[in-house]
Amino acid sequence: MTAEPIEVREVRTHRIEITLNTMLKLVLVIAGCWLAIRLSTVALVLTTSLMLVGLLSPMVERLEARGISRGKGIAYVFAVLFAIVLLIVTLTIPELLAQGSALIDQEPMLREQLAEWLAKSRATAPIAASLRHINYSTLFGTSSTQLAVTSSVRAFEGVAYGVGAVFLALYMMIDRDRLRGALFAVVPRAHHIRLSRIMANLERIVGGYIRGQIITCALMGVFMFVVLTIAGVKSALALAVLAAIADVLPYIGIVLVIVPAVLATLPMGLVVAGSVAFAIFVYEEIESRLLMPLVYGRALRLPSSIIMFALLTGGTLMGIVGALLALPVAAAAVMLIDELRVELPGSSNTVAQEELRERDEAIAKEYSIRTEGLSVHEAAAIAVEITVEQTRVDAESELTGAESVEKELASDTPDDADHPDHPDHPDHPR
DSSP, X not given: OOOOOOOOOOOOOXXXXXXXXXXXXXXXXXXXXXXXXXXXXXXXXXXXXXXXXXXXXXXXXXXXXTTOOHHHHHHHHHHHHHHHHHHHHHHHHHHXXXXXXXXXXXXXXXXXXXXXXXXXXXTTHHHHHHHHTXXXXXXXXXXXXXXXXXXXXXXXXXXXXXXXXXXXXXHHHHTHHHHHHHHHHTSOGGGHHHXXXXXXXXXXXXXXXXXXXXXXXXXXXXXXXXXXXXXXXXXXXXXXXXXXXXXXXXXXXXXXXHHHHHHHHGGGOXXXXXXXXXXXXXXXXXXXXXXXXXXXXXHHOOOHHHHHHHHHHHHHHHHHHHHHHXXXXXXHHHHHHHHTTOOOTTOOOOHHHHHHHHHHHHHHXXXXXXXXXXXXXXXXHHHHHHXXXXXXXXXXXXXXXHHHHHHHHHHHSOOGGGSTTSTTSTTOOO
C-alpha cells in the first residue's frame, strides 16, 4: 500500500502599504470636507447669488436687446428689485409687529378659550390642563429675554447674508465678461462650446426655478388674502404676504402659514378658525401634488416623480436648505448627463445620439476655425454666440416637429364625407 503524496500549498502573505501619495490625498480630502463644512454659509451665499444672477440676467439681456446699455439695464433691474423688496417690507413689517404685539396681549385669553374647548372632551382634557399650566421658559429651554436676543441676532445675520448675496450678484453681473473669460481660460478650447451650453442651461434652470417659486408664492398670497378677507381679518394683507414668503420653505412653511391665520381668526370663533385651517390645508395639498409638479416640471423639465423624490431626498439630507436646493440640483444633474453625453447603464446608442455627436463635432470644428488666434475673452463671446444660435435653431426644429406631428395626425383622421354613413357618400342609403 503506497502513501498518497502530501500536497504542499504555498503560503502567500498580503501586505497593505499606504504610500505617501495616498496619505496626502486622504489628508486633502479630510481638509476639503472640513473646509466645506466651515464655509457652508459662504457656499449658501454664493448659491443665492448665482440664483439671483440666473433670475435677473434674462431681464438685463432683454433691455440690452432694446438698445439700453448693460450698465443702465443692471441699474434698472436692481432698482425695481429694491423697490419691490421695500414695498413688501413696508406692507408687512409694521402690520406684523402690531399684530404680534396684539396677539401677545391676547395670548392668555386665547389660550384659555382653546383650553375650555379642549376640556369638553375626555380625550383632549389632559391637553387642556397642560395649556393652562404652560411654562414658556421650560418649553423653549431659555428665558423670553434670551430667546428674543437670540432671534434678533439670527434675524440680523440672515439680513446681512441676504444683502451680501445681492451685492455679490450685482458684482457678478457687472463683471460678467471678465468672470466668463477667467472660467473659459482654465478650460481647453475643445470644450468651450460644451461649457457655454452648460452655463446657458444652468441659467435657464435657475431662472425657471426662481420664477416657479415666485408663481407658487404669489398664488399662495392671493389665496390667503381672499380667505382671510372673507373671514373678516383686518390685517389680511400682512398675513397674506407673510404666507407668500413662508411658502418658500418646504415642510415648515405650512406651519408658518396656518398658525398665524388660526390665531388671527380665533376671536371670531372656533368654527371660523377651523374652516380657515382646513382651507389652507386643502390648498397646500393641491399646491404640492398639482401646482408644483406642473410649474416646476415645465420650468425645469423634470417629471413629477423626480420632483417629489428630489424634495424628499434634499429635505432628509440637509433639511430646509436641502429641500430648497433639491430641484435645481436635480435638474442640473439631468442636464449634465445629457450635455456630457453620458451613457447610463442599460442604454444603447441610437440614431439621434449619433446625430448629436456629429453635430457637436461640427460645431466644435467651426468654433476652432472662428477663434483661431483670438484671445480668451473674444473666444468666449463667440462660444456664447454660437450657443445662442444653436438654441434658437433647436427651438425652431422642436416647434416644426410638433407642427408636423399634428398635421400627420390630422391627415390620418378620416373625413366625415368619406364615411359610408355620411349623406354625401355615394354608398349612403337614401
